[in-house]
Amino acid sequence: MLCFGYALIGIVRLSPTPPLPWIARAYVDFFRGTPLLVQIFMIYFGLPALAQNFGFIFSLNRLAAAVIALNLNSAAYIAEIVRAGIQSIDPGQTEASQALGLSSVQTMRHVIFPQALRRMLPPLGNEFISLLKDTSLVAIIGFEELFRKGQLIVAENYRSFEIYATVALVYLFLTLLSSQAFSRFERSLNPINEKSN
Structure with a gap:
């Protein structure tokens, strides 16, 4: 569901009907143009402070703030990947599909998006x-x-190099595993490469 929302922002950016593409562009520019660390602080500390100015008192727990910040930031990048992937498909295919009687939604779903998805996978993996x-x-x-767990362990036993090296290796393992998973998925969508392998 979240992935659909991310893709929708990218599709909205291609819409010829204002003000939707302007809003999507502003969203993408803000979250791509500001540091993620600042966004985390804005959501965790800034939103409750802003709400308090309007007479509302609430607080976000750390998990909620982390999930919201990471999702909002990632959505901006994924939206641009989706937009670029769709724009990379020859516009003539859209014209041909509509000439055959397909609606814009059918054209996007059955013709454009399946091809664009193959081109989106490498940057989506990144x-x-x-x-x-x-x-x-x-x-x-x-x-x-x-990382925070590593910091807490270091605070207890002061073996910073060993702990942070272990944390780095865990991150490395997870990124290599993710990279392999995306590579396999990409090959599965390309039957020519699959047969040649």
Whole structure:
């Protein structure tokens, strides 16, 4: 469901009907143009402070703030990947599909998007790996993910090199595993490469 939402932002950016593409462009520019660390602070500390100015009192727990910040940031990058993937398909295919009586939605679903998805997979894999590594940033608000767990262990036994090296190896293992998974999925969508292998 989240992936559909991310893709929808990219598709909206291609819409000829204002103001939707302007809003999508502003969203993408903001979250791609500002540091993720700043976004985490804005959501965890800034949103409750802003709400308090309007008479509402609430607080976000660390997990919710981390998930929201990482998703909002990643959505901006994925939206651009989707937009670029769709635009890489020859416009003549859209014209031919509509000449055959397919609607815009049918054309996107059955003709354009399946081809674009193959071209999106490598950058989508890169974005997933970047997101995986970016989870370490949420340690700044005290959320106990992998890096934060390492910090807490170091605070107990002071063996910083060994602990951080272990954390780095775990991240490396996860990124290599993710890279292999995306590579296999990419090959499965390309029957020519699959047969040649």
